[in-house]
Amino acid sequence: MVNDSLKRPLNSDPPPNTNCISLSWSDDDGAQVEQVVSTTIHDLPCPYCGGKRRPNGRRIVRYRDVPIDGVPHLVDWHRQHYRCTQCGRSSNEENPTFEKERFITKRFAEWIMQEARRSNLASIAKQAGMNQVFLRRLFHFLTATNSATPVRLPRSLGVAMVKVAGGNRPALADVDTCVLVDVFDSMDELKQFLVDKETPSSTDVTCVVRDIELEAAEFFGPGQLRDLFPNVTLSVISSRSLARSAVASMVALCEPWIEATASAECRSPISVRKLFVRRNQDLKRSASGRIRKWQHMSEAASLFRAYWLKERFLEIWLDDANLTRWQDWIDEANRLPEQRFQEVITLVESRWNEVTPCFKDLSIFRYERWLEDVQKYEIRGTHSFAAARLALLAKFEKPSEAPLAPPSSLSEEEERAIANISYLGSNDGSG
Structure with missing residues (x-):
């Protein structure tokens, strides 16, 4: 009643x-x-x-x-x-x-x-x-x-992975205005959308900024981008995605040292691995003290050096945006036993021309900082992808209002220093 x-x-x-x-x-x-x-x-x-x-x-x-x-x-x-x-x-x-x-x-x-x-x-x-x-x-x-309504693609298109409903999902964004265009449930759904001949304005896309992890799908390499967007003139890899990929390589390369340190500490390798990937600035006092102890342990001394190399790497690519320090980092990395980080150096060298626009182009620089907020945004109260997608689009559907300027703009001297690094090849898409 x-x-x-x-x-x-x-x-x-x-x-x-x-x-x-x-x-x-x-x-x-x-x-x-x-x-x-x-x-x-x-x-x-x-x-x-x-x-x-x-x-x-x-x-x-x-x-x-x-x-x-x-x-x-x-x-x-x-x-x-x-x-x-x-x-x-x-x-x-x-x-x-x-x-x-x-x-x-x-x-x-x-x-x-x-x-x-x-x-x-x-x-x-x-x-x-x-x-x-x-x-x-x-x-x-x-x-x-x-979702059946056609989505108009922007002139500068961002393609990134964002966390939605408990999983990483591909998303499209407007780089110039820092607006989320759409989020897709899977890579297959995104592929179907992009290869659809009825997708409007695909010929208007002239710049694509993408996460390097997307290349694992064999769909977003330089060659494939030309097929999807015939008028694209600038192909850029997100510096933050390159940093994530490099850190993942560092963890894999340091696995023998991680296991040796875990044995010396009487802990599990998972515990040491989790500590290694965390930023020093986010550590509590006990965790920071644990890392300092590695310096005085013969089994963990190499891991201690690798940890601080990882921190300096992230400072270069994420915090300071100062590429002139890159050569100093290489010299220090080469002094590691067995030149353990040579694979990381090769990864960055091979994609140099595709990642440096992230520091030279203000629009791309702003987009990367905005995208970090998108990737950190947590949607509570729903396990449905469709509902979470709507909430994410509602949060980031308006242009970013706060103007972001690079913490240190590249001077003429820095421009020459970057250009004179002899090992960097041309951006021919060979990877």
Whole structure:
């Protein structure tokens, strides 16, 4: 039964193109029921033969509408029924306010999409007075319908991996305005979108900034980019993705030292590995003291040197954006036993011309800092990718307002120092 305090009808606007004729309450679920009739033109010709129709009674059809102050809201549409005077066939009046296949109003569908950006589906179902399973199916139908709308690609396109709904998903962004264009459930979905001949403005893309991890999919190398975007003139690898890839290589190369240190500390290799990848600036005092002890342990001395080489590497590529220190880092890395980081040096050397625009082009520099905020943003309260995607797009759908300037712009002397590093080859896409 409905609570007595709710017996008084709540103020509500009837759906568009309708007039309210009465309000009541449902004893089944406590929802407010609004009886409405259409205000659209009724004397339309027969949809089958074009003949004149005559009214033939009304049929009441119930639709779910936007809840009012947390109370479920239902609309009973008194739909006019007709019969043709010429062909004798029956027909009904039409009203664009209602989605007849789903028995919901158009504004209820829009409300679901807006609420999904800031709340989880269970909470939305409770507000609407609906079964959660049914609401979830309705939501996925609406998101599939919306995702069918063509997405216009920007002139400078960013392709990156972001964490959404517990997994890393490919995302597209506008580099110039720092706006998230769309997020895809998988690499296969992104590939299907990009190879679709109906994707608008693919020929307008002239610059692509991508994460180096995407090349593992054999889809975003320089050669493939030319096929996807025939007018691209600048292919850039994100400096932050290059740093992540380099650190992953360092961990693999230091595995023998990690195991030796773990044995000396009587800890698991997983514990040592996790400590090695953490930034020194984020360590607590106990963890920082543990790393300092490595310096005085014969089994961990090499790992101690490797750790601080890793820290200086990240300072060059992430913090200071000072590429003139790169040669000093190489000289120090080559003094490691067995020149253990030679693979890291080769990785950076081979992609140098593709990564240096991240420090020379202010738009790309701003985009990388903005993308870091996107990748760190955590969406709470939902495990659905579709709902999490909407929340992420809502958070980053507006251009970034805060102007970001490089911490140290490259001077003429620094430009010459970068250009004179002899081992750097041309950007021929050979990798």
